[in-house]
Amino acid sequence: MTIGPLGVxxxxxxxxxFWILGIFRVLRLISACTAWCLTGWTFGQPVRFxxxxxxxxxxxxxxxxxxxxxxxxFGSVIGLQVDLLLGKVDYLPPILSFVGDFFTRQQAPVxxxxxxxARVGGAFTSELSxxxxxxxxxxxxxxxIDPVRFIIAPAFIAMAIVTPVLTLLMVAAQIITxxxxxxxxxxxAFLFVLDLVxxxxxxxxxxLSMLKGLFYGMIILGVAAQTALTVVHRGRSTGSATTFAVxxxxxxxxxxxxxxxxxx
Amino acid sequence: MTxxxxxxxxxxxxxxxxxxxxxxxxxxxxxxxxxxxxxxEVTAIFGESGxxxxxxxxxxxxxxxxxxxxxxxxxxxxxATTEQKRLGLLRHLGVAHQTGALLKSLSVFENILLPLRELxxxxxxxxxxxxxxxxxxxxxxxxxxxxxxxLSLGLVKRVALARALALEPQILVCDDxxxxxxxxxxxxxxxxxxxxxxxxxxxxxxxxxxxxxxxxVGGRLVILDRGRVIASGRPDDIMRLAxxxxxxxxxxxxxxxxxxxxxxxxxxxxxxxEPEALT
Numbered sequence: 001m002t003i004g005p006l007g008v009x010x011x012x013x014x015x016x017x018f019w020i021l022g023i024f025r026v027l028r029l030i031s032a033c034t035a036w037c038l039t040g041w042t043f044g045q046p047v048r049f050x051x052x053x054x055x056x057x058x059x060x061x062x063x064x065x066x067x068x069x070x071x072x073x074f075g076s077v078i079g080l081q082v083d084l085l086l087g088k089v090d091y092l093p094p095i096l097s098f099v100g101d102f103f104t105r106q107q108a109p110v111x112x113x114x115x116x117x118a119r120v121g122g123a124f125t126s127e128l129s130x131x132x133x134x135x136x137x138x139x140x141x142x143x144x145i146d147p148v149r150f151i152i153a154p155a156f157i158a159m160a161i162v163t164p165v166l167t168l169l170m171v172a173a174q175i176i177t178x179x180x181x182x183x184x185x186x187x188x189a190f191l192f193v194l195d196l197v198x199x200x201x202x203x204x205x206x207x208l209s210m211l212k213g214l215f216y217g218m219i220i221l222g223v224a225a226q227t228a229l230t231v232v233h234r235g236r237s238t239g240s241a242t243t244f245a246v247x248x249x250x251x252x253x254x255x256x257x258x259x260x261x262x263x264x
Numbered sequence: 265m266t267x268x269x270x271x272x273x274x275x276x277x278x279x280x281x282x283x284x285x286x287x288x289x290x291x292x293x294x295x296x297x298x299x300x301x302x303x304x305e306v307t308a309i310f311g312e313s314g315x316x317x318x319x320x321x322x323x324x325x326x327x328x329x330x331x332x333x334x335x336x337x338x339x340x341x342x343x344a345t346t347e348q349k350r351l352g353l354l355r356h357l358g359v360a361h362q363t364g365a366l367l368k369s370l371s372v373f374e375n376i377l378l379p380l381r382e383l384x385x386x387x388x389x390x391x392x393x394x395x396x397x398x399x400x401x402x403x404x405x406x407x408x409x410x411x412x413x414x415l416s417l418g419l420v421k422r423v424a425l426a427r428a429l430a431l432e433p434q435i436l437v438c439d440d441x442x443x444x445x446x447x448x449x450x451x452x453x454x455x456x457x458x459x460x461x462x463x464x465x466x467x468x469x470x471x472x473x474x475x476x477x478x479x480x481v482g483g484r485l486v487i488l489d490r491g492r493v494i495a496s497g498r499p500d501d502i503m504r505l506a507x508x509x510x511x512x513x514x515x516x517x518x519x520x521x522x523x524x525x526x527x528x529x530x531x532x533x534x535x536x537x538e539p540e541a542l543t
Contacts, residue, residue: 043348044385131367139365142325144354145382146347 026222033156036149051154059120060162075177083185100200104209108170113216117249121224125245128228129238152225163217164210220249284333286319293319295491304465310478311488317471321439326354358433362440364420366412373408379430398426417444437469475518489513
């Protein structure tokens with residue numbers, strides 16, 4: 001290894017190369033999944049519905065309690081903040097309208113992204129990398145079964161379905177929690193708060209929220225799958241691969257959110 | 265000693281390795297390997313650790329693209345084709361991995377069912393009947409509902425072999441399938457191989473680091489050393505070879521195992537019969 005300024009330059013170059021290749025490979029994986037979903041049935045190898053249903057349960061249904069907990073927590077905290085703010089401003093409509101907009105466009109997709117990166121990205125990386133290390137993926141390949149179709153594509157489809165739904169549920173649960181909190185703290189009518197918050201949300205906000213959720217879901221699964229598939233090649237253990245995938249996913253979700261927020 | 269494949273061999277070959285080399289960062293793990301497998305032929309590939317067996321296994325089973333050379337299955341290049349066609353070609357192969365490589369989340373029954381359901385193009389009932397036959401043949405009745413983590417190594421190998429045979433492949437490739445099996449189970453697998461090769465014309469390739477197994481399996485024996493094929497031919501011919509490299513790699517190991525005292529007659533000495541169920 002070169003030392004000194006040249007060494008720093010070399011390592012920086014390797015780092016940039018690693019990330020560019022990583023992005024390219026994640027995109028290639030996502031396109032391979034899409035190709036299997038669209039064309040697999042034409043040569044007798046469709047993506048399995050049973051596997052998609054299992055993944056929807058694993059990725060989506062089992063994420064509901066955590067999603068509800070996050071919604072309850074954030075909805076209450078925002079409710080508390082609004083309650084404190086009302087002591088100074090004393091004008092509810094614009095604040096609640098802003099909160100509705102904030103929940104939908106900014107907060108819910110990011111929270112769902114982080115939640116899924118930790119719960120789903122971690123579990124998927126861990127499981128898939130163990131399959132790679134134990135030779136299960138090699139066994140599938142040598143049988144003529146593409147692991148992308150058999151394991152990864154069902155998870156992608158499930159993720160594409162559950163992330164927008166979880167994002168919307170997160171928005172709704174936070175708004176309801178906020179309305180309940182303000183009802184008990186301020187005595188404000190529940191439906192009145194609900195109406196004001198929802199007035200700040202239009203269809204484009206909802207569409208953006210769902211698209212963000214979908215995009216983050218694809219990134220999380222792409223990073224998880226790519227990290228797991230290269231676990232042997234990179235000499236990683238299951239644990240370090242899982243940590244890497246979770247940290248990378250959360251970082252990419254936050255950076256993407258910043259970029260998307262500026263652009264939209 | 266390696267005889268060049270004749271044109272006749274090439275036209276009738278079900279599996280052909282043509283000048284395959286694999287390099288890893290300047291290290292040549294496999295160098296100009298040649299191999300021709302005809303229908304119904306049983307081939308043992310012997311080599312010590314680091315001889316290039318596993319690399320050759322990975323190339324044969326579609327897991328690693330050779331740096332140079334070609335691998336043909338039924339005269340179609342395994343690697344110079346689309347991913348879909350490669351997956352199609354691999355369906356001619358039944359592969360039993362060294363560690364079994366069973367899917368941990370599936371039961372024994374489901375593991376054997378997997379290739380039939382995914383690739384067999386048969387109804388679930390037909391697939392299940394086929395699995396029942398294999399479960400009975402490999403004496404796995406008591407273990408069909410168990411998961412791989414609950415099985416001994418010997419049982420895992422049996423399940424791996426049953427799974428590899430589920431689609432009745434034309435070529436069976438086994439990587440060190442005998443490791444961890446009792447001698448009695450090994451004998452039954454030798455019988456199974458004899459039955460498959462003679463009654464169904466299944467070509468069998470067995471990679472092994474055990475010289476006594478290589479000798480016993482072989483209708484044909486290939487010896488690998490440091491990534492090169494140093495000998496290839498009938499076991500009897502190999503035994504008579506006075507080549508120093510073969511002496512060092514194969515004959516000396518064989519003497520160490522004292523196979524003459526341990527082994528019953530070779531595969532060729534026995535009349536193949538319907539294999540008994542494994543016990």
